[in-house]
Amino acid sequence: MNHSISLTVNGVRRDIALTDPRVTLLDLLREQLDLTGTKKGCDRGQCGACTILVDGRRINSCLALAISHDGAAVTTIEGVARGDELHPLQAAFIAHDGFQCGFCTPGQIMSALGLINEGQAGCDAERIREGMSGNLCRCGAYAGITEAVREVQQQLEAKERRVA
């Protein structure tokens, strides 16, 4: 059976033929669109390595059927930098040692982007940790991750104050 969907992936419209309705957004990105930045960790919604933004909201792409997301706008880690200029979260993860092996990092950064968009945590470290609890880091870089997210949130709030 053939199903076709269209997605906007990192700003580019893609018409996609699905040969099987079982394909998740994660497998579609990695296997069919060659966007391997999104990582497959547990594949069961427990680790957060596959976090992407769908219509601006962070979700686990391993638990989302591609066929059910016809028309959606998807942002992956490949879509966050501007050319060679890192996204502030990417720079902050480097500055604060927010990773060691790096496997969970794309998911962490996409989750942090989602967290900041949601606007629920602010600069409160406890709320940032709670808001990031869906992303596991086996290297235990949590302290650096929290600091990186907090720094970007602080930059954002300072910028908003300047504008206002």
Added chain:
Amino acid sequence: MKSFDYVKPASIAEAIAAARTPGAAYLAAGTNLLDLMKGGVSRPDRLVDVTHLPGLGTIEKLADGGLRIGALVRNADLAHDAAFAKAYPAVAEALLSGASAQLRNAATVGGNLLQRTRCAYFYDVASACNKRAPGSGCDARGGHNDMHAVLGWSDGCIATHPSDFCVPLVALDAAVEIEGSKGRREIRLEDMHLLPGTTPEQETVLEPGDLIVALKLPAEARNFASHARYLKVRERTSYAFAVASAAAHLTLANGRIEQARIALGGVAAKPWRAREAEELLVGREVTDQNFRRAADAALAAAKPSGDNAFKIELARRIVVRALALAAAGTPERSPALPASPFSIHSGALHDA
């Protein structure tokens, strides 16, 4: 994952017609169903995708003062709806204490009500499980069962219902609006989930093709907004299912309790309403002793189903703590660690 036919109906009527046949299942966000399908626990022949159906994604205030929440409203959107969180703070806190931010962004109200147990033997297709394979036995009985039920369990099944959301909902007399082949009907959420008895595979009263279209809260549910808490003991602070949880709602006048609404989670195959405990509190003063009496009543029928006698005392204590925190007043904003009994910061109060 077993192969399946994918159906995308254009209307509720089409959805019901497509889902009535044996082997069909509804797909909403799929955060639970896809996980079960990947493990071979659920093996539907047909998925009926309801995520694009019109009219199921709104929250509306009803003329009688109640609230109607469409089945496709996402958990995160409901919890972060300011008017909702103010009127039903324990429900919002329960939502925020469940799963992770990513899952809450995807998961739907209707799906949450129908999530399956997290019993490891149900998940492991190599184990005997009367719920997954009727008549095969229950490996949980002689296995690792410290997390299992202490109320309402049977010899055939000791699994628990994992939802946090359902616990304050049952306490607040929420109702479920269902559309099926015989039209639309409404039942109390408390009556939707079934205890296992000899048929643990029958988890709800829903019939083939039945679709949850909305959740309703009665007008009276708002009366508890100033004194409502949900507390949940987990094996880790965040992103874990309840070992035991409790929702406590009170109305107070002159230091005495007028009304109480209490339910427990993680202790039975359904969200567990504790009516005896509620009745004992009516007209009583706010004291630890009265809360302890209520908690004893709530767990009076409890018995261990394995290595989980500790859960009975734990559940009593979480009821006492939830009642004490509810009496102290709902925090103005959900705590940084929602529903955590270890959260020391309570912050400003709801109506202060």
